[in-house]
Amino acid sequence: MRSPHRIAPPDPSAPPHSPPPTARLNPYDELAELARHPLDDFLENAEDTDSRGNRENGASSRADRPGPSTGTHHINRDGRHDEDEKPWSPPNHRRGSRRRRNRFAGLPLAAKLLVALAVGAAFLVLADRWALLYAEHEAADRLKNQLGLSAAPEVDIEGFPFLTQVLDQRLEEVRVTVPDVAADRVSLAKVSATAKDITLKGAGPTSLTGAVIDRMRGEVLLSFDDLNRELGASQVTFTGHGRDQVLARGTLPVAGHDLKVRADAHIERIGERGVATDIDRMRLDIGDLATYRPGAKPSEGLHLSRASAARVARESDRAKALLAVPAVARRLGVPDSAVREALRGDTELNDLTGSPRFVDDVMRLNLLDVAREHPELLRRLGLDPALLKSLEGLTRPVLTDRLSLAFQLPRLPGEGALRLRDVTVHETGIRVGVEGYGIGFGD
16 A cells, blocks of 8 residues: 655745746757847837938937827847837838929028029020010011012121110121122122111110111122123123133123134222223134224224235135235235236236235234125135124224113112221122221111
8 A cells, every 4th residue: 555645735935936946948049048039129120210211301219109009019039029129011112203303492591692692694585585586577677678688688686685785775796698799780699787886766676767887897709600690691600810810711692603712801899889801802712713892993993803814815815805805905015006016917926915914914803894784704714694794883982881880889778887898809709898886777
């Protein structure tokens, strides 16, 4: 029979709540208690991210605001909830965009004033440019109407700002370019001028009524291309030669014949507004038969060329036809006795026409004088009488007018003085300087 166990009475000297003796702990369990829990690292990183986001956005922590608890607690290492820790919230990934939206709000007052001034200055510049374009357009229309131009000129108003000049009613500089200005028989390719110190008339940029130019300098261009086109009926081309000379070369249709024309024109200024051309050494070549030079001098008129005069001397029929006219023989300086002997025999004729003086004397003979009385003689010499009749009407003034490059500047409306300065010849055309003072436009 087993004896019953007896329970020993409690020891009165022992502590009232001392835990009962336990077994010896495993050393690996002790090491595990010393290590940090992975959940603690995650929660601490979340708290750091949330606190940095709240500081950048200038917001206070949700945990400091009064209100009901969210029910989220920090779990300490012992596995118990800590009521004093801040509740966890997800990180704010939009804080960068919020910072960009508030960037202007964070600028200092001086920077904001600078931005406002820049915007206002931009609007003022746009208004100034609009007023400038409007004034240039109005000035071009007024010049077109007052000068009777076919197209509006180009007007460029210099200086900035424009509105301050208008308020002062005085422009610093204005450039005007007028293309294709009619001037007598020719047209000026371009008239360009720069006006300075212009006094405006009117209340503002939208109500300008006129202007007075204190001084002006410009240039007039008479283009050779325009001359060749406008005087192209004669198929004559003009080229510059030297500082004041223009060469005219080409063909001129006369009585159904294309005659080669050559002329030299000297350019000079006439008066205050005119340019004249002094044309000399004009010559029309009728093939290799004859040369016509308009004028009344002995060297001018219609004369056989050297080659044609030599053929007359070699061909007995033409020589006899020339000597058979007493007036022609007397012009050649041949005595009547020598003429009679030459007409009777070829030997005497050859002796007469073989003389070196005979060819020169024939070349000096003005055939226009002979044509009036003996038109049949010209036909026997190989010349068309109708052509010679047309040449007789092509006098020096007529031919000069057909090749003239003279022109006059149009008179400007209003008061003031406008005059030409120097005249020079360039490769592209004739350039003439222009200057003026006290020129008024408008009302």
